[in-house]
Amino acid sequence: MEQKFTATSLLSAVRWLFETNGYDVSDPVERRGVEVELVATQLSGFSEQNVYIEPTVQQVDGVRYDEYLAKLTPFRNEPGAQRMIISPAGFAPGVKERAGAEGILTFTYDELFANFERVQPYLSYILGDSIEAKNLQALDEVYEEPNFDDKHGKQWATAHLNDWLRDDDKDRSWLIIVGEYGTGKTALTEVLQKRWTELYQKGVSPRLPFRIELRDFTKQFDSRGLLHHFLDRNELAHLPVAFVESMIANGHVVLLLDGYDEMAQYLNVRERRACLEALADLASNGARGILTSRPNYFTEAEELRVFEVLYKKLGSPHAKTSLNHKIAEKEREVDLLLERFVLNRVERSLRDLTEEQTIELVRRRLKDDPEGAEVVTGLLSKVFRNDEDRNVSLSGKPVIITYLLDVVEELKEDSEEDTEKKMSEWDIYNLIVNKLMLRDWGRTNTLDPDERLLFLQQLALYTSISQQKSLNESSFREVTRKVFESKIARKRIEGATDAEDSLFDDLRTSTTLTASTEKGIAKWQFSHNSLREFLLAGYLIDCLVDGKPEPQSVPVTDTMITFVNSMPEEKLREAYTQLSALWPSRKMHKGIDQMLTLLWGAKRHNERKNRGVAASLRDLIGDSFDLSNCTLTGVNFSSGDQVDLRGLNASSSIMTDTVFTDVDLTGSNFSESAIDACVLTNADVSGADFSNLLMLDTEITGLVCTGANFTNLTKDSTALLKVGKDLHVLDATRLRGYLKRRGAITDPVNPYFMFCLDQNFDICEKICRVLLDGAWHQRLGLEQRGASERNVRLAKKFVQFLISVGHVQIKNGTGGKLIGTTQSGRPVVARLSENAQIDETLLPFFEQNLNQ
Incomplete structure (x- = not known):
């Protein structure tokens, strides 16, 4: 739909469009007594080429056309010159034909804009003969349509999203799609990219899909960096970013941002907020898009901080009076953003396939192999997760289905095994990995399965620590040399000079990996992120059981914790015992604290019915509750009831995303610590020591802090506080005042900040x-x-x-x-x-x- 213009705004828009695409645009020129509104000049070789432009907001009928023809005729014989009439209101019948006969170009504004888009290389990349296009076509041919099932209802996901694409409701311009690992979020965005690009090419949809894998970003980004990344990798590097931003703002692009969680796991809380601010910047400019993530990564607190940042851009609250009107307007804009993208955001939950869909998909994929289809569906029917004492079937999880289809021949060889025994997530992934490695063993006997498993675990560790989704040859060889240093040395002694090359050639073709090419550089990565997480979780537990915990810091994800939760009980008991034995000497065993993060979820999952939090914690770290000098992330010490952790020692520790809701922490020691994005809601810290604390965005609603020592609170500290229905971000000054008012010991406080947060x-x-x-x-x-x-x-x-x-x-x-x-x-x-x-x-x- 054409935009609405005034004569002034149309002139500005046309000028901007040419300037953004490399033209110099001059003021009106006069020749032979005739003035032309705009002249756009571009260098062509050593000469200049001019475009003489007459923009008008009126429809161009025969009379008006004669007027413009008279203005443009003097430039008809200028070498290389083009003459152009632009009218958003269009042209009367016959006018375009007359203009064409005279060599005059005629465009509506949208038609002119489309001429500059130059997206054909991208269309060919997605729909043509490229490897990417063939992969998307293959996926689309076998794709099983998933469901959304949430408070908004139950709908076919792609059908609902097609309706959303056509919907111009600004309050629904962004969707957040959440789903567990392996529910098919990435496949959904890939199918949408392919199908929506076809709609754009056919002229059915005005919005071109730009799909960006956020997992490629392991450092914070801004909105332009996000766009540069996409353009460079999708045959659109020739487009100016400013022009692409205009395409987005004008509704010509829909963004598909996949894998927020896979990016977020490598970033600290503040880096994640910087990325969310970039997304907010895009949203504020009119972007329309979809963001996918596993649950619990896109939190209310983070969103609130994004809009705090936007508010800060308004300037000082004591700005000059002349700016007050502009500031008020900007505040209203931010208020609308806050309402649209936080309070009224649309979040849809992607579900696993139904039993019927699973059976249909397997039978379709194995239509010529009924035996294989029966084996796969039989295995899928045995895969369950224990959730709140319920066995939840995982038979419809797309990633598990895909892997079982991949190893169907190997599975048929074991079809006589126990068909009644239930399998956990750990069991099914262990089965899949073993079958894939046995296939590699049958293909080449360079490495036995145990050696390959060790390499894959080290590869998972390396990619996690280095924050790389995929590795180039140099990095891949680095891991190879580290794992097989002695093997390579022996081969050299035996006279083999190509031992490393032979191992590299074998390992890079492992069936657990996929190869890709980026800007002509070969890279390798795990075929699914959950496979990396499974291998890494197993490796970390193995190291602990052996008494040698991995010393390097590794991001522990919810999926890794899920895998550990479903490990065999005997293995978990061994891990608990070793953690307890090594904890007192943790200064000598670097990395032991991250094992508490990894194991705590399993410990509480298995003991939540018959043992309290305090008893579970004593099992792992001893009676003294000593968490000093350690780093914890994502540990939940709450249970729904009051938890007694009085006297906890967390001095000189770093805690992130750690929950102490309703926990009794009286007399505890958090001195010299940093707590980032933690939750102290309704906790009792009376008499505790928080001196020299750095507190970042920690929720303190209902905190009981009588006599707690909060002196020397770091000046950069912030906290989150709910007052009524509002959530406030407190800077250090307001935080100090709030704590003082509630009976804490603090540095001197301006009394104003002791009362200003009261709702009255x-x-x-x-x-x-x-x-x-x-x-x-x-x-x-x-x-x-x-x-x-x-x-x-x-x-x-x-x-x-x-x-x-x-x-x-x-x-x-x-x-x-x-x-x-x-x-x-x-x-x-x-x-x-x-x-x-x-x-x-x-x-x-x-x-x-x-x-x-």
């Missing part, structure tokens, strides 16, 4: 702001209107208090209806409403009437 404080503040002008005001309005409506009783008490201490007076002869400030009261109300200062004469009122 703004009532008093706004009354003072009204009284500041020194005029007479209706007492009834001050006490019962505006903010005072929320708590009329408090408003009346505050007004009466101001009168009683002599800051406000009643005008004579008004029957008490008009009030105003006294000479001594005016600076008092000014300090509160303008300078964030509470006069000492007001403190008694706030202390007695506000309870945070």
Whole structure:
């Protein structure tokens, strides 16, 4: 649909369009007494080529065309020159034909824009003969349509998303699709990219899909970096980024951002927020898109911080009056963004395939192998996860189905095995990996399965630590040399000079890996991210059981914890025993703390019914609750009931995403620690030591902190606090004031910050702001209107208090209806409403009437 223009805005839009695409655009030129609105000039070799342009918001009928023809005719014989009429309103019948006969180009604005898009190379890359196009075609041919099933209802995912693509509702311009590992989120975005590109090519849809794999970003990015990455890898490097941004803002592009969780696992909390801010920037510019993620990675706290950043871009709250109008407009924009993308965001849950879909898919893929189809469906029917004492079938998980189809020949050889025994996620992945390695063993006997498994585990470790999705030849060889150093040395002694090359050639063709090419460089990666996580989880547990925990820091994901939860009980008991034995000497066993992160979920999962959190923790780290000098991420010490961890020692530790909701931490020690994105909701830290603490975005709603030592709180500290329905971000000053008000020991605090977060404080503040002008005001309005409506009783008490201490007076002869400030009261109300200062004469009122 054509945009609406004024004469001025159309002129600006056309100028911008040419300038963005490398033209110099000059002011109107006159020749032979005729003036042309715009001249766009581009160098061609050693000469300049000019485009003479007449834009108009009116429809061009025969009369208007004659006027423009007269203006453009003097330039007809200029070498290389082009003449152009642009009208968003279009052209009357016959005008385009007349113009074409004269060599004059005619475009609506959208047609002109499309001429600059130049996306044919991308269309060929996705739909033509490229390897990428063939892979997408193969996927589309076998794709089994998944379902959304959530509070919005149950629908076929692709059908629902096709409707969403056609929907122009701005409040639904972004969708977040969440799903567990292996539910087919990536396959869904790939199918959408292929199908929606076809719709664009046929002219059915005006939106071209740009699919970006966020897992390629293991460092924070900005919006332009995101776009540069896509353009460079999809045959669109010739397009200026500024022009692409305009395509997005004008609704010509739909973004498919896949794998937010796979990016987020490598970033710290603040880096994730920087990336979310980049997404918010795109959203604020009108982008339309889909973001996929595993659950629990796109949190409310992170979203709130994104919009805090956007608000900070507005400038100081004490900006000059001349800027107030612009600031207010910008604030409204951010408010709308906050409402659309946080409060009213649309989140859909992608589900595994149904039993019927699974059977149909397997039979279709193995239509010529009924025996194989029976073996695969039989195995799938045995795969379960224990969830809250329920056996949840995993038979419809696409990643498991795909792997079993891949090893169907090997599975048929074992079809006589126990057909009744249930299998866990660990069991099925262990089976798949063993079958794939046996296939490699049958293909080449260079390495036995145990050696290959060790290499694959080291490869999983290397990619996780180096934060690389795929490895080039140099990195791949580095891992090969590390794992097989002694084997290569022996071969050299025996006279073989190509031992490393032989191992490299074998390992890079492992059936657990897939090869790809990026800018002509060969790379290798695991065929699915969950396979890397399975191998890494197993490796970490094996190292611990052997008494040699992996010392390098590794991102522990929810999927890794899920795999460990489903390990054989005997293996888990061995791991618990070793963790407990090594914990007291953890300074000598670097990396042991990440094993607590990995094992804690399994420990609580298996003991949640018969043992408390404290007992489980004692099993692993001893009676002293000593978590000092360690790093923990994603550990949940809550259980739904009150948890007693009194005296916990977490001094000099780093805790991220760790939950202490409803935990009794009285007398604990968190001195010299850093807690980032943790949860202390309703925790009791009375008498605890938090001196020299760095607190980042930790939720403290309902925190009991009487006598807790929060002195020397780091100046960069922040916290999250829910007041009523609102979630506030507290900087260090407000945080210190809040803690002081609740009885904590802190450094000196401006009393204003002890009370400002009370949900009724703004009532008093706004009354003072009204009284500041020194005029007479209706007492009834001050006490019962505006903010005072929320708590009329408090408003009346505050007004009466101001009168009683002599800051406000009643005008004579008004029957008490008009009030105003006294000479001594005016600076008092000014300090509160303008300078964030509470006069000492007001403190008694706030202390007695506000309870945070």
